[in-house]
Amino acid sequence: MRRNGVFAKLFSLVFALFMLAPLVVVVGVSFTPEGFLEFPPSGISLRWFRAILDNPDFIDAAIVSLQLGVASATIATAICIPAALAIGGGRFPGRDALQALFLSPLTVPTVVLGIAFLRFLSTLGLNGTFWGLVFCHVVIIVPFVLRLVLASVVGLDPSIARAATSLGAPSLTVFRRITLPAIIPGVVGGWVLAFITSFDELTVTVFIVNPATTTLPVKLFSHITQTTDPLVASVSTVAILFTVALMLVVDRIYGLDRLLIGEGSH
Amino acid sequence: MAILELRDLTKRFGATTAVDHFTLSVEKGEFVSLLGPSGCGKTTTLQMIAGFETPSGGSILLNGRDLRSVPARQRGLGIVFQTYALFPHMTVEENVGFGLEMRKVPGDERRRRIAAALDLVHLSHLSGRYPRQMSGGQRQRVALARALVIEPELLLLDEPLSNLDAKLREEMQLELRRIQQEAGVTTLLVTHDQSEAMALSDRIAVMQGGRLIQEASPFEAYDRPTNAFVSTFLGKSNAIDAHLEETRDDGAVLRCGDIRLAGPPSPARPGPVLISLRPERIELCDAAAAHVSGRVGERIFLGDQWLFKVETSLGELLVVRPNSGRREPEPGETVHLSWRTEHLRILAAEPAA
Numbered sequence: 001m002r003r004n005g006v007f008a009k010l011f012s013l014v015f016a017l018f019m020l021a022p023l024v025v026v027v028g029v030s031f032t033p034e035g036f037l038e039f040p041p042s043g044i045s046l047r048w049f050r051a052i053l054d055n056p057d058f059i060d061a062a063i064v065s066l067q068l069g070v071a072s073a074t075i076a077t078a079i080c081i082p083a084a085l086a087i088g089g090g091r092f093p094g095r096d097a098l099q100a101l102f103l104s105p106l107t108v109p110t111v112v113l114g115i116a117f118l119r120f121l122s123t124l125g126l127n128g129t130f131w132g133l134v135f136c137h138v139v140i141i142v143p144f145v146l147r148l149v150l151a152s153v154v155g156l157d158p159s160i161a162r163a164a165t166s167l168g169a170p171s172l173t174v175f176r177r178i179t180l181p182a183i184i185p186g187v188v189g190g191w192v193l194a195f196i197t198s199f200d201e202l203t204v205t206v207f208i209v210n211p212a213t214t215t216l217p218v219k220l221f222s223h224i225t226q227t228t229d230p231l232v233a234s235v236s237t238v239a240i241l242f243t244v245a246l247m248l249v250v251d252r253i254y255g256l257d258r259l260l261i262g263e264g265s266h
Numbered sequence: 267m268a269i270l271e272l273r274d275l276t277k278r279f280g281a282t283t284a285v286d287h288f289t290l291s292v293e294k295g296e297f298v299s300l301l302g303p304s305g306c307g308k309t310t311t312l313q314m315i316a317g318f319e320t321p322s323g324g325s326i327l328l329n330g331r332d333l334r335s336v337p338a339r340q341r342g343l344g345i346v347f348q349t350y351a352l353f354p355h356m357t358v359e360e361n362v363g364f365g366l367e368m369r370k371v372p373g374d375e376r377r378r379r380i381a382a383a384l385d386l387v388h389l390s391h392l393s394g395r396y397p398r399q400m401s402g403g404q405r406q407r408v409a410l411a412r413a414l415v416i417e418p419e420l421l422l423l424d425e426p427l428s429n430l431d432a433k434l435r436e437e438m439q440l441e442l443r444r445i446q447q448e449a450g451v452t453t454l455l456v457t458h459d460q461s462e463a464m465a466l467s468d469r470i471a472v473m474q475g476g477r478l479i480q481e482a483s484p485f486e487a488y489d490r491p492t493n494a495f496v497s498t499f500l501g502k503s504n505a506i507d508a509h510l511e512e513t514r515d516d517g518a519v520l521r522c523g524d525i526r527l528a529g530p531p532s533p534a535r536p537g538p539v540l541i542s543l544r545p546e547r548i549e550l551c552d553a554a555a556a557h558v559s560g561r562v563g564e565r566i567f568l569g570d571q572w573l574f575k576v577e578t579s580l581g582e583l584l585v586v587r588p589n590s591g592r593r594e595p596e597p598g599e600t601v602h603l604s605w606r607t608e609h610l611r612i613l614a615a616e617p618a619a
Contacts, residue, residue, distance in 0.1 A: 159351035162318055165338050166345045167365035167416065177364075181355045 023240060030233035037228055048234035058235055061219035065199050068130070068215060072137035073145075073194035077187060079138070080145040084186075085179070087146075088153030099146075106143045113140065114207035121208055128210030136208060137198045144197055145190035152186025185254050192250050196243060269294050269452045270315070270420055274324035277310050277476075284310040286476035287324065292420070292454055297446055299455040299463035302473035303499070308456045311473075312424055315454070317341050329419060344413030344451070348425040350405045352397040358384070358408050359393040365416040383415035386445060403434050410442070414449050421446070423455040427462055439465045460500045464488065472496050494613050497542040504548075504583050506541040510534055510612065518612060522580050527557065532612040542611040545573070545584040548603050550595070556602035558583075562595045576601060 004012075025039050032038045033045035052058055080102070086092070087099050105113065117136045118127065126132035156179070164178045165171075180187070202217040209218050216239065224232050268291040277285040285307040292298045300308040313319040315326055317338030326333045333341060353361050362383055366376045384390045387407035397405055406426060413421060426442070427435045443466050446453050457463050463470050464484040472479045472487065472495070480487055480496045491497035494505055508527070512519040513536065518529035520541065529541070553559065560578030572594050574585040583603065587594065595601050 157349050157351055159347040159349050160353060162316075162338075163345065163347060163351040163412075164353070164364065166316060166341070166343055167412070168339050168342070168368035169364070170339065173368070178353055182353075 026233050026236045027240065029230055030237040032230050032233075035229055037230055037233065048230045049238070051229075051231050052234055052238065055231065057214070058216070058219060058231075061214045061216045062235075062239075064130070064213055065216040068133055068137060069195040069199040071134045072141060072198045073191045075134065076138045076142045076145045076194050077149075077191045080142060080149050080190060081180075081183075081187060084146055084149040084153045084183075088150050088156070089158070102146045103143045105139050110140075110203040114204040117204060118207045127208060128213055130213050133205065133208060133213055133215075136204060137201060140201060140204060141194040141197045144193045148190035148193060149183060149186045152183035156182055188250065188254055192246065196246075199239075199243075267294060268292060268327075269296075269329060270454065271327040271330075272311070272315075272324070273327070275311065275314060275321055275326060276323035277307070277314060277319060278322045283476050285314070285321075288473070288476070288478055289324075290471050290478065290481065292452055294452055295450055296468050297443075297453045297455065297466055298469045298471060299457055299467040300473055301457055301460060301463040301470050301499075302479075303458055306473040307476035308458075308473050309424065312422055312454070312456045315420075316343060316345055316422055342416065342418055344416060344418035344421045346406075346409045346413050346421070346423045346426045348428060350397075350409040350429075352405055352408055352412075354397055356396075357393065358389065358395050358397070358400075361397070361408055362412045362415050365412065369416065379415055383411040386414065386448060387411045402430050403438060406430065406438060407441075410445060414445070414451060418451065421449075421451045421453040423453060423457075425457055425459075426455070428457075428459065435462075442466060464500070470500075472499065474499075491542060491611060491613070494540050494542065497611065497613065502545050502584055502586070504541075504543045504545060506543065506580050507615070508539050508541045510536050510539045512536065517607065520610075520612070525558065525579060527610070528607050529610045529612050530608045534612050534614065538615040540613045540615050542613055543583075543605060543609060545586040547609040548583065548585045548605050550585075550587070551602050551604040553602050555604050557604050559600060559602045562597050562599050562601055565594070565597050574601075576603065578603065 028041055029037055029039050030048055031044050031046070032041035033043045033047055034041075083098070083102060087095055087102075113136075117139075121127040121129075121132045121136070124132075126135070160182060161174050161179055164174045169177065200217060201215075202221060205215050206218050206221065209215060214222075216235070220232050220235060270290075270292040272288055272290045275285055275288040276283065288307070288311060290298070290300075300311060302308050310319060314321050315333075317333065317336065321334075328341065328343075353364065356364070359380055362380045363376055366379060371379070380393070381390065384393055387410050389404065389407050389411065392400065392404065397408065400408070406429075409426070423442075427438050430438060439462060446466075455463065455466060464487075467484055469481065470484055470487050471481045474495050480492045482490070487496060488500050491500065491503075497503040498505060506522055508520045508522045510518060510529075510532070511521055513532055513534065515531060518532045518534075520527040520529045520539070522541075527541075558578045558580055560576040560583065562574055563577050563582065564575040566573040566575075567589075569589065571589050572587045574587070574595065576583045576585055585601075585603065
C-alpha cells in the first residue's frame, strides 16, 4: 500500500473536521440549560432531552419515520435483488435500459420529484397516506440499493451457481443456499443505506405528508421554522445516536468497509 | 461399453460455429482429454455435456441415455470448474456434503461418504476450514472431493490446474491421476495445456476450430501426428516445407530446395508436403554423416536440457539435447545434424491461407 504524504494526511484531517463540526455543534447545543440555541453551552443539562418526552408529536413522527424506513428499504431491496441478478448476470436485450431506469431517480432533482409525486399521489387519492409515502421513498432509494447489490453480484463467480446446479440443486435452492448468502453483504449494505436515506429524506417528503404521517425530518423542519428552542438539537442528537448504534451493529456483523466500499469481500 | 458418446455434436452462436459435428466416445474408467487452443470449442463442448449450453445439433448419450431433455441438475455429473467454484460461506465439509444433501442421503451415510472423499484427496484434517483459509492446491482438492462424493458416472474437469503455479501444477497432475484411478471414475478433461493432457490421459482428442483433428493415445499423438497443427501443438516440432517426389514401399524421396532427403514410406501423394521432425530426435554427428549442416544461432539452457536454434539450408531447426554434463556447441559454431529416417513425419501441406 502507498504511504500518504503529510499534505494528504493534513487534508484528510481538515476534511474530517469539516464534516464532523456540525454534528459537534448540534450535540453540544442539545445539552444547553437555556431556552435558545447556544454554543458552546453555558452548562450541562438534560432539560431538552426530557422535553422530547413532553412532545409526543416528535415521538409519533419518529415512529412514522422508522416504519417508513423499514418498509421502503425492505421493498426496495426485494425489488433490487432480482434486478441486480439479471443486470449483473449477463447480457440481454434491454439490459442497459433497465439499469438506467433503476438509477434514473438519482438524476432527477428531488424538488422536481416532490412536485411530481404530489400530483401523482393526488390523482391516485393516496396523498398523505403512509403507503403513498412508502411508494415515493422506494423510488428514491432504489438506486442506492441497486448499486450496492450489483457490486456484490458482479464480484460473484458465475460458476458457483452452476456448481450447485450440477450437484442437483433446484434453482430456488441455488438462490437460497448459494447465491443469496454470497451476495448478502451487498444486500445488507443496500438495506442499511436505503433505510438511512429514507429516514433522512426531507425534500420530497415535505411535499406529500399530512399531519398524520409527518416524518421526523419534516417535523424538525416545521418546528425550526416556528421556534428556535434547542428541542431540535436534542431530537437530532438522539437520531445521531440511533444511526451510530445501527452502524456499529452492522459493522460488528458484516464490516462497514466491506458493505460500503466493497473491499475484502472475497 | 461407452459411458459417454457425442455424435455430430454442433453448436452455433449466430453466424459462428463453435463446435462442428464433433464425435467422440469415452469408455468406462477411461481418462480422455479435449485438447486445443482457446476458442477451439472444447469448453463449449464441456458446457453442452454439463447441460449449461443447448446443442444446435447432434446428440449426447450418457450410458446410452439421450441427455437432450435432461436438465443440468439431473445429469448427475461431477464437475470441477476452472475457478473451483467452492461455496465461500460453507466449510469444506459442507461444500463436499452439498451434493449428498441435495440427494437426501441420510446423515450417517453422508458423514461417512464425506469422510471417505476427503480421505481420498488427503484433506481430512481440514474439514472445518472455509475455502478462503486454504491454498489454491487445497481448494482444488476440495472441488475434486465435492465432485467425486456423488459418485458420478462421468467426471468433467474444466482446466482444473490452470490457476496453479507451475510446480504445484506438476504435483497436482500426479495427484489427479492417482485420485482418478483410485476412484475409478470415467473422466473428461478440457485443457489447452498439452503437457497436462499427455501426462494425465489415456486418450487425447485434439480440437481445432470446433472440429476433431486427431484422436489418439498421448504417445501416438505425439509421435505420429496426423497433421501439422497437432505436430506443433503437442510439444515442439520443426516444420519443414518440402516436395514429395516419389514414394516407394521402402521409403520416400523428398526435396527441400536443393537438398534431397530420404523419408519413411508414406501414403501421401507426390506434391508439396510438410515434414515434421521433433527437436530431440536430431543428433549431432560428423560432417560425413550429416543430413544437413548449420551454424548455432542461439543456445538456451533449460536445466535438464539445452535448446539450440541452428540456421541450416532447411531453415532454422530447433535441436534439443539432454544436459548430461558434456561440452555443448557454442553460438556461432558449425554443427552437423542427422536423424533416423523413420523420425521424419510426412504431413499434408498446410493449405495456403
